[in-house]
Amino acid sequence: MADFTWPDDLVPHAMSFYHQHNTIVHESPFTRQQQVLGRSAPRWICKMSFRGGAGGVTRSHEVGAKIEALLLQIKGPQKTVAIYDFRRSGRGTPQLAFDDYAATIAETFFDDGTGFDDDTGFIVTPVGAPSNSAISAGSTQIALSGIWPGTRPNLVGDYVDVGDGRPHMITDVPAADIDGNLVLTFAPPAAAVAAASAVSFEKVRGTFRLTSDDAGQNPTDVSGIASFELDFIEVLT
Structure with missing residues (x-):
């Protein structure tokens, strides 16, 4: 279990979340033929970019202060953090037209074969x-x-x-x-x-750690808004 969970309200303005494979490529210096070997232990990579300051009344000022406080507790690579891909936190409930629904499952629910042809929709809500x-x-x-x-x-x-x-x-x-x-x-x-x-x-989370002790760097412009570039690697057990 991770030491910290990244807060839902600290949403990055830019993010990368991808699966890094573990591949070795040997290339002959004479023929340039390649031998490719896929090794075990691929991992997820997470990169998040933020902008925010501290000491103001706007949300942008709150963001900077909260990130600084959180990074201080994470202590670079020493602690682990549970993070999900903010770009895909989940999808809504599907809505289907009855005719599409009936055609998909090859069933009708009316003894006389009656169906709807006016695009009547049904909200399909899972039972649990x-x-x-x-x-x-x-x-x-x-x-x-x-x-x-x-x-x-x-x-x-x-x-x-x-x-x-x-x-x-x-x-x-x-x-x-x-x-x-x-x-x-x-x-x-x-x-x-x-x-x-x-x-x-x-919100499917993985367990990550920062790649550097210098992750808390926060270059700040004249407006008092700081920039944060955070790089995480997945913790494999």
Whole structure:
């Protein structure tokens, strides 16, 4: 568990959040042929940029002061921080036209075949959080249940928490079958065994540490607004 959780109200004005692979490339100096080797232990990289000052009444002044105080407690690489990708904190509830919904699941709910053709919409609200089966270390798929038939809980490129303490990105997600079940594919592989539980797609956090003792540098312009450039690497266990 991380020592700190990055506050939701400290939102960066620019951010990078990506998966860094661990690759070795050997190239012959004579033929320039390459041998590429993918090693284990890829990790997530997080970079956040902020602007804010201190000692004022506007929110921009509060941001600078809060970041300075938080960085003082984090102590460079000494402490760990739980961070999620602010660019994709989660998606809203899907809305489907009835005809699309019925066509997707190949079912009709009216004995006489009556349907709506005026684009009537239904808000499809999940009944509780989707639950997932237990998975083993190295898994790249997870079985989900409790999904509305014909819908997807999230989309390709969104994050999912499968219970191993790391962020994972959805690479394939089919629509749920008539019983509300589907198998979701994700990357990177699960880092550890994860028990059956309620899967989460909202604010999927990873555990990170700062890369430098100098992360608290805060060059400030004449307006009193400071700039912060924070680089984090994922903590692998």
